[in-house]
Amino acid sequence: MTATKTLAPIPFPPLLPVGLVCTVLRPVLDRIVRRIAARHPEIFARVAPYERSDFVIVPQELPFALHLRPDPEAPLLRAVPRNRLPPHEARIEGRFLLLLSLVDGESDGDAAFFSRDLTISGNTEAVVSLRNALDDMDGSVAQEAADLFGPPGRAILAALRRRSGRQ
Amino acid sequence: MTGAEDFSAAGELVCPAGTPAALRTAVEAGADTVYCGLRNATNARNFPGLNFTPEELQASVAFAHARGAKVLLAVNTYPPAGQLALWHEAAAIGMRAGVDAFIVADMGVARHIAETWPRARLHLSVQAAASSPEAIRYYCTHFGVRRVVLPRILTIPEIRAIRREIPCEIETFVFGNHGLMVEGRCSLTNWLTGQSTNLDGVCSPAAEVTFERADDGTMRSCLSGFTIDRFAAGETAGYPTICKGRYAAPHRPEGYYAFEEPVSLNLGRLLPELMAAGVHAFKIEGRQRSKSYVRQVVGAFRRAVDSIRSGHDPDLADLVALTEGQKETQGAFQTKKWR
Numbered sequence A: 001m002t003a004t005k006t007l008a009p010i011p012f013p014p015l016l017p018v019g020l021v022c023t024v025l026r027p028v029l030d031r032i033v034r035r036i037a038a039r040h041p042e043i044f045a046r047v048a049p050y051e052r053s054d055f056v057i058v059p060q061e062l063p064f065a066l067h068l069r070p071d072p073e074a075p076l077l078r079a080v081p082r083n084r085l086p087p088h089e090a091r092i093e094g095r096f097l098l099l100l101s102l103v104d105g106e107s108d109g110d111a112a113f114f115s116r117d118l119t120i121s122g123n124t125e126a127v128v129s130l131r132n133a134l135d136d137m138d139g140s141v142a143q144e145a146a147d148l149f150g151p152p153g154r155a156i157l158a159a160l161r162r163r164s165g166r167q
Numbered sequence B: 001m002t003g004a005e006d007f008s009a010a011g012e013l014v015c016p017a018g019t020p021a022a023l024r025t026a027v028e029a030g031a032d033t034v035y036c037g038l039r040n041a042t043n044a045r046n047f048p049g050l051n052f053t054p055e056e057l058q059a060s061v062a063f064a065h066a067r068g069a070k071v072l073l074a075v076n077t078y079p080p081a082g083q084l085a086l087w088h089e090a091a092a093i094g095m096r097a098g099v100d101a102f103i104v105a106d107m108g109v110a111r112h113i114a115e116t117w118p119r120a121r122l123h124l125s126v127q128a129a130a131s132s133p134e135a136i137r138y139y140c141t142h143f144g145v146r147r148v149v150l151p152r153i154l155t156i157p158e159i160r161a162i163r164r165e166i167p168c169e170i171e172t173f174v175f176g177n178h179g180l181m182v183e184g185r186c187s188l189t190n191w192l193t194g195q196s197t198n199l200d201g202v203c204s205p206a207a208e209v210t211f212e213r214a215d216d217g218t219m220r221s222c223l224s225g226f227t228i229d230r231f232a233a234g235e236t237a238g239y240p241t242i243c244k245g246r247y248a249a250p251h252r253p254e255g256y257y258a259f260e261e262p263v264s265l266n267l268g269r270l271l272p273e274l275m276a277a278g279v280h281a282f283k284i285e286g287r288q289r290s291k292s293y294v295r296q297v298v299g300a301f302r303r304a305v306d307s308i309r310s311g312h313d314p315d316l317a318d319l320v321a322l323t324e325g326q327k328e329t330q331g332a333f334q335t336k337k338w339r
């Protein structure tokens, strides 16, 4: 966790229109959320009271955010421009590499909250339920997502882990 | 269910698990024993999305036993008068799953388990707040309690003196959240939210908590609409519990921590003294924490206990980044003047 204070920024092509990035990411994120949902149906039970709720996850240094709805029937994960967030039940915000290391099972959410690196707002119970659901998974969401895209996916994850000083 | 024998030599590591994945992580990180609870008000971490179903408990006990670790089931809240069924059912689920002991606080729950399953092993929860030899002996005599989890209000010389006068093992907290007040008797959250830590198993229920961030970076934490702290931009934060709130008073109009500061217990450096004082088991707090916390804290204490057992100084990694408020204390274990 202490490493999160010194994370290097993520280079993002500044001229790429954010709407285009969101469109390009759509099939990628859709595949990831469907794979996680198919392989880990048990995690939905922990977040069941909020399965129709909308969460937004905001990486501070990126121009887009993630919109998540943990509905086991129709799981949703999509990128949305930061300035056009949908109505949501809860918002989770932090640096991209911190958020990655949380879903990678490498960082502790409470510690990130204590250090003020992670900000939550909206329905706290929904956030706690989602956190506990994601934490009840062996391995890592990030690793499974990377594996889905073979060697290129794994190479990108390894590069990001290196950037956050974890490899 | 383990019978009457002692669990292990001094220095048993008792580790938290809020989910089956955390339990597996704890066992793999070197836990001797893992404690957990069911998904209801029968334990003191009744948080949304946390804890075990009966099926998960059964599979987790099998996993732990296959690797030589034990599992304790916390049934350590107080049933409201006349509403014992949920607590009786929790005990039956634990017996079916084959847990190695129950952690109990309520005398009615203790008596039910002791009478229904005489070979079941009982540990007295910190929630019972038994801190004198007389109180502890009472539970040993009447309910066959085999281990007491001591409240975090005693110095090491006091623990040593108690050990000489009681017929059971001693477990002490060594790391984690340090909201002690008078354990098992705190009604602060009940006063504000209508839900009780001791009966409902949750202090500061998440549904009653909000965090509000202002444009200047300050953050307000509120419980049931009442502000309990305001953190400046970049200032480390704590759990939104009333005991850790910062309040203005006539003599301190600027606001101050009237009960406790956001701080975590860390007795890493006192482990050898605690072992010498006759403490059997070291408890790590944090069933509400992540696998990452479990892996790091359990791993660090495993290495520390192993070093002590082999005659070396404990090799304890810096765990302060995982502590509440990023501050740690040795609390009353070092001196009664700690607060």
Ligand code: SF4
Binding pocket: B179, B180, B181, B182, B186, B187, B188, B189, B197, B203, B204, B241, B242, B243, B244
């Ligand atoms: S307010 Fe503090 S002392 Fe009281 S139950 Fe909650 S955490 Fe414990």
